[in-house]
Amino acid sequence: MIHFQIVPKVTRLLMLYAFLAHLWDLAYADPPYGLCSNTNNYTDGSSFQSNLNALLHSLSSNTSTSKFYNTSTGTEPERVYGLHMCLNYVTDEYCRDCITTASQDILKLCPNSREAAVWEEVCQLRYSNQNFFGKLNTTGNIGLDNKQNISQPEQFKSVVKETLNSLTLKAAFNLSTDMYATGEAAFEDKTIYALVQCTRDLSADGCNSCLQMAITNISTSYYFSIGARLLSRSCFLRYELYDFYGVSDSSTTNGQGGSHGSEIWIIRILIVVSASLAIAVISSCIYCLVNKKAQKRKDAGKKEIITQQATIGDCCILEFNHHSFRGRNDLKAPDFPYIDFVSIQVATNNFSDSNKLGQGGFGPVYKGALSDGKEVAVKRLSYCSEQGSEEFTNEVLLIMKLQHKNLVRLMGFCVDGEEKLLVYEFMPNSSLDVFLFDKRRRAQLNWSTRLNIITGIARGTLYLHEDSRLRIIHRDLKASNVLLDNDMNPKISDFGMARIFAGSESAANTAKIVGTYGYMAPEYAMEGVYSVKSDVFSFGVLLIEIITGVRNAGFHLSQRAPSLLAYAWKLWNEGSAMELMDPLLLEPCCPEEFLRYLHIGLLCVQEDAYDRPTMSSVVVMLKNETTALSQPGKPAFSVGRFTDHYEAGHDDPLSVNGLSISTINPR
Numbered sequence: 001m002i003h004f005q006i007v008p009k010v011t012r013l014l015m016l017y018a019f020l021a022h023l024w025d026l027a028y029a030d031p032p033y034g035l036c037s038n039t040n041n042y043t044d045g046s047s048f049q050s051n052l053n054a055l056l057h058s059l060s061s062n063t064s065t066s067k068f069y070n071t072s073t074g075t076e077p078e079r080v081y082g083l084h085m086c087l088n089y090v091t092d093e094y095c096r097d098c099i100t101t102a103s104q105d106i107l108k109l110c111p112n113s114r115e116a117a118v119w120e121e122v123c124q125l126r127y128s129n130q131n132f133f134g135k136l137n138t139t140g141n142i143g144l145d146n147k148q149n150i151s152q153p154e155q156f157k158s159v160v161k162e163t164l165n166s167l168t169l170k171a172a173f174n175l176s177t178d179m180y181a182t183g184e185a186a187f188e189d190k191t192i193y194a195l196v197q198c199t200r201d202l203s204a205d206g207c208n209s210c211l212q213m214a215i216t217n218i219s220t221s222y223y224f225s226i227g228a229r230l231l232s233r234s235c236f237l238r239y240e241l242y243d244f245y246g247v248s249d250s251s252t253t254n255g256q257g258g259s260h261g262s263e264i265w266i267i268r269i270l271i272v273v274s275a276s277l278a279i280a281v282i283s284s285c286i287y288c289l290v291n292k293k294a295q296k297r298k299d300a301g302k303k304e305i306i307t308q309q310a311t312i313g314d315c316c317i318l319e320f321n322h323h324s325f326r327g328r329n330d331l332k333a334p335d336f337p338y339i340d341f342v343s344i345q346v347a348t349n350n351f352s353d354s355n356k357l358g359q360g361g362f363g364p365v366y367k368g369a370l371s372d373g374k375e376v377a378v379k380r381l382s383y384c385s386e387q388g389s390e391e392f393t394n395e396v397l398l399i400m401k402l403q404h405k406n407l408v409r410l411m412g413f414c415v416d417g418e419e420k421l422l423v424y425e426f427m428p429n430s431s432l433d434v435f436l437f438d439k440r441r442r443a444q445l446n447w448s449t450r451l452n453i454i455t456g457i458a459r460g461t462l463y464l465h466e467d468s469r470l471r472i473i474h475r476d477l478k479a480s481n482v483l484l485d486n487d488m489n490p491k492i493s494d495f496g497m498a499r500i501f502a503g504s505e506s507a508a509n510t511a512k513i514v515g516t517y518g519y520m521a522p523e524y525a526m527e528g529v530y531s532v533k534s535d536v537f538s539f540g541v542l543l544i545e546i547i548t549g550v551r552n553a554g555f556h557l558s559q560r561a562p563s564l565l566a567y568a569w570k571l572w573n574e575g576s577a578m579e580l581m582d583p584l585l586l587e588p589c590c591p592e593e594f595l596r597y598l599h600i601g602l603l604c605v606q607e608d609a610y611d612r613p614t615m616s617s618v619v620v621m622l623k624n625e626t627t628a629l630s631q632p633g634k635p636a637f638s639v640g641r642f643t644d645h646y647e648a649g650h651d652d653p654l655s656v657n658g659l660s661i662s663t664i665n666p667r
Helices: 002-027 047-061 092-109 153-173 204-221 258-291 293-309 341-347 389-401 432-436 447-467 522-527 532-548 564-574 591-604 615-623
Strands: 033-036 068-073 080-086 115-119 123-128 142-145 180-187 190-198 228-231 235-240 356-360 363-369 375-380 410-416 419-425 471-473 482-484 490-492 499-501 507-509 529-531
Touching: 033 092, 033 142, 047 068, 047 080, 047 092, 047 123, 080 092, 092 115, 092 123, 142 204, 153 180, 153 190, 153 204, 153 235, 190 204, 204 228, 204 235, 341 363, 341 375, 341 410, 341 419, 389 410, 432 482, 432 532, 447 471, 447 482, 447 490, 447 532, 447 591, 447 615, 471 532, 522 529, 522 532, 529 532, 532 564, 532 591, 532 615, 564 591, 591 615
Parallel strands: none
Antiparallel strands: 033 115, 068 080, 080 123, 115 123, 142 228, 180 190, 190 235, 228 235, 356 363, 363 375, 375 419, 410 419, 471 499, 482 490, 507 529
């Protein structure tokens, strides 16, 4: 009997000890962490060592001036460059103590190294014999995580990633933040606290790139952890399930006090509370095991049902906790101003129906007039629309970097609570589909105007693929996303689904298919694979629509043919392709020119992406009539039934507008 009583007590003590040891392991990292160069070391007593000592003293002495400081000491080739950065929430005194410690630790961790970096709990220090100021460096990133796993890792990952992305935009592009941002997000019954910070010598783009890389590292390796941090030479990122930064704003330092001392006390309190809870839980479990096994099974079953039902139901959680998402100097803020919500309300007459231009896939579009008299089109993202924060910020950042006469110009943008708005230059002639698929208006599109539209779309797409600073796949090229100015010149718009390709990357895969029925390439619609050739396919569909005046989407509903592409292919092979010419053309073109453009269109919509030309080749083919064209292969989506009742150019009353598709599970 005595042994029976002792065993549960010993078991409880062992479990409690293990629990506390585990919790203590979660609470503390073991700084410092260092990165050292293993080559090109300096010798003791050298000029470099003297310059390095002077540099470290200078960095420690300037902590009271700023949380970030960079300087250099000496002359080439023995010159030393260095910087320090403290997390913004710590006091100046604790920042000074941290950098002083880092100055000592970096010499211990990296003796005689000409290049090194060290991270303490709330600061970092870096030096090199090469000038690294303003240069992004994400090599050697160090990831740290709490060992305890989260119960819903995929959902947790999504919330953490969205929170960090929002903070990244705020830190990188809001001038008033000093490249530092913190924020919270709800997850189940918990709160996620997150922090991001960049070294202030970086450009806004550099800060954004550094933090995006950090988010990728964290999301890939530690998405299942209840807390993690990423140490980079150029930035810092951290998230936890407790307020690790908020309690330190007004702290005073005393030895190891300040933010670190407060954190220790919080951790100790958490340990005591957790220990008490652990004892209660363990005791209850033992009691249930001995006396109420049946009841325990019943309660466990209920708990499992509740757990399965607990999900993050709000797909639209989005908090930009700021009202001045303003561009930094290097983003030419005057050219892309932040426009406050009140001004947009006034410009659009409080978003009145009389100002409404149309309804896009992500929300309504309104005509407006700014205070300086400029006419604009305001795209108001619907709350809980298909375009979430990622797509919206993607569109903003993309358009800011794009400058081409055949791309729509962004006049400004606004983020105010749940409101997200883009302000474009106003296109008086609306979008191409308004003219192309309306009998009366299509008659206004003569042959030369149509060729100008085709050429402009081709040049704009080529710019995205090859000539811009970024390599961009639009992924939603269609008639409604081509706007027309006063002179009917085309401008490609709507970059919410666009994707950037890096380096030599030629194709990518996604599990979420987004785009519009009738314009999606087969490899993308069926397998989620997209590349520049996906846009080429969409362009080919658009070209054939423009010269025929017939909509591809919904063509099969007339029972004439499975698709416009299939019908064009059939007539092409039969030598009857001229039947496709739009009868509403007031000044018909010569047959040779029409057939050449149809030929180019068929080359673009071939089933195999490899066989399609690049946009650079397309532009050459459109421009040079003497360029030889290869024989096109069978287009995609060409299997189906044909009938003999096709009337060229006749609008199908059953045709339907292309609808944006947000989720299709690829095979």
